[in-house]
Amino acid sequence: MTKELEHQFVTELENNQNIVHKVCTLYTNDRDSHNDLFQEITIQLWKAYPKFRGESKFSTWMYRVALNTAITLYRKSKRRVKTQDYDSVIFKIKADEYDPTEEEQLKLMYQAVKQLGDIEKALVFLYLEDKDYREISETLGITEVNARVKMNRVKKKLRTILNP
Amino acid sequence: MMDELELLKKDWQKKDEHLPKLSFNEIHKMLWKKSSSIVKWIFTISILEFTVPHLLYLLPGMQDSIDIYDKLGIKNISTCLWVVGYAVTFYFIFLFYKRYREISTLDNAKNLMEKIIRTRKTVKYYIIFGLTFLFITCVMIIVGIYLNDHILEVFPTENPDVSEEKFKQIMLWAISIFSVLFIAFMGGIYFLLYGILLRKLNKNYKELKQLEV
Incomplete structure (x- = not known):
């Protein structure tokens, strides 16, 4: 049952990962922090997943948890050196x-x-x-x-x- | 500005192909990583704050202090105080746990922040209670020493030349200064710790709250 839930969750997150990446892009300034925040959001989404139970769309629910994590729960673990070219990679035209x-x-x-x-x-x-x-x-x-x-x-x- | 934001929106919605792509396995691995959210921090620090002061009483030296209470004639009143102290502590732990459980990322941003602040306030009141309790205990000891006429029997000293009166005075001052410094130090650490931990949250909460005015 847990295995099934895990599989279902990871598949849904894999398909909707762009939402989380976009939040990370806005709230962090370098690749390490981006990955850190992505991981924290994934943990929070997974923790909340048993309560999700499809009342709203998976993506709608993701917006809320992802933003809550970025705004309120996330703490930068380390001070990091800002990588100069990071923005230009993400915001490539x-x-x-x-x-x-x-x-x-x-x-x-x-x-x-x-x-x-x-x-x-x-x-x-x-x-x-x-x-x-x-x-x-x-x-x-x-x-x-x-x-x-x-x-x-x-x-x-x-x-x-x-x-x- | 409207046009520029619209332009940004159009571009933003085309961003998908430039975003990183994580594989199923990469995401799956993340599920079991440890969270470093501030809620986790508050929980860990609070548990330490609830347990560490009580663990101190398990130290062997603490048995001596109970003997000292007995000799100072404040054993009964200090026992009563401890019973009340433990009852209040358990009440705080219960309240803290209840509020902690209410924190949910599924709430809207403002509710989530309010619940975190409320949980932290429970610990804050507990700390204020703990420091007050410590203060009362110190006052009790000071009064006990002040009213005791055989102070050298309570605190045997290796220097037999010192007069009882002088020794009493030194003890009163030493304990007073130590307790004030200790309480101020503990309070300072506590407020500094949470000040740093919740700076971002408080700032964002204020911003949302300001909109209501």
């Missing part, structure tokens, strides 16, 4: 769509997002993942109105970072 202005713009945007606070990053992340304000508010535990207010503030803050 596809060659066939290469547009220097657009690429520059995107690079700056990604850098600006990385400078945001933990909660602000969560909002942007859910927005980028095309979640509506209802889901954003439910994930963070705030009202829909407050989620909109906060999102507007985040946009303003991004604007300030981009045009100091």
Whole structure:
């Protein structure tokens, strides 16, 4: 039974691992921390899995546990040296769509997002993942109105970072 | 800005192929790794805080201090105090365990933070209780020494020249200073430890909380 559950869980996580990788990309600055956070999220997902029981979609449930781990539970285990080229690997622009202005713009945007606070990053992340304000508010535990207010503030803050 | 965020969104959703890909086996291996979450830390530190002070009483030297209580004439009152102390400790352990069990990553971010803070507060109150308890014990010993007229019998000294009065004074000062320093030191370590551990959580919780105003 446990073996079966394990197999089922790992298969689902393997298929949906992009969500976790994207959270790790936003909340860490180097490959080691990325792997560390991925591991911690996996542990937390596995611990919560018996309670999951398919009430919502596996991916919906993953967003919540992954963000909770990144925002609240995760502690950086060691101070790490920041690898310079890390961002450029993750945020690579596809060659066939290469547009220097657009690429520059995107690079700056990604850098600006990385400078945001933990909660602000969560909002942007859910927005980028095309979640509506209802889901954003439910994930963070705030009202829909407050989620909109906060999102507007985040946009303003991004604007300030981009045009100091 | 709207356009730029939309541009980012479009690009973000095409990112999948650049993300790392872990195999089934790589993920499977992670299931049995140890968690290093702050909840785990709080749990471990709290268990230490609950047990270490009580383990001290198992040390052989502690038996002597019970004899000293007897000689100072405060044995009965200190026994009562210990019974109350243990009862309160068990109550705190029960409350801590109950609150710890309520922490769930399936909660929304704000609830999760609230439950962690509440669990930590249980330990905080326990520490405040423990330090108060220590303080009362010290005061009791000080009063016991103060009211005792045969202090040299309680604390046999190797220096027979020192007068009873002088010895009593030295003991009173030494114990007072030691207890104040010890209590301040323990309290300091405790608040520093949790201050560092929960700095990130407190900051994020405040940010969510501020939205409600």
